[in-house]
Amino acid sequence: MSILSWLAEQRIQEAMRSGGFDKLPGHGKPLELEDLSGVPEDLRMSFKIMKNAGLLPEEVTLRKECVTLEKMLAACHSSGTAADGERRELESRLTLKKLRLQELMRQRGFENSSAFTDYGDRIQSQLTREE
Template sequence: MAIMSWLAEQRIEEAMRKGEFRNLPGHGKPLELEDLSGVPDDLLISFKIMKNAGLLPEELQLRAECATLENLLAACHSCAGEKRELGRRLTEKKLRLEELLRQRGLDGSAAFAQYGEQIRIRLDQG
């Protein structure tokens, strides 16, 4: 396998010397990296394929949105109103995801089972 890696590296270096990469789309621009930390490892490849094809299931969209909101919430230190709004949006997304997983028979998630009742109580309170 090492020979294949070496050969690939040699071909890439040769193409770079010839300037074959100069006119590629996005040349000289920073890469646009996606935050896929909210997607389970076993679903990551299928998530990427479906996303690239424009066919992203709602539960995967919700998982990604939840991860983004959790990161924003963790980074929010200054404004209590903003933190409360982010928390509310996160709760809504989690409840929608839980409902969707239940409808599809995929509701065996320990995380939702643990926090589901607490989330419902909080929403009922205000």
């Protein structure tokens, strides 16, 4: 063991004895490990960094908006001129979101990627379950 490793270990032990780790967030709770197996390997680090920064990739945001619009459309049961107009507006917004998502996927080269398609399906499933 090198002197630096030994010194680091000594400081960690000292901090543990003095209670330096007692008030850390999540103390006493199990670790929440993220399952990134559905994320293509070359995207995992960038997605993790964006998630930690509170950002979402545009395709995830678009998918979430599509799910919300689809649920709103499913909830439009009443009939009448106002309801029909609202339904058409929601359908129009949904179509625009889906077109933007398709264009974004084409630009990024993901349109023919089976790994990314599978990942997109998993995101869609998660978004549908959460809401």
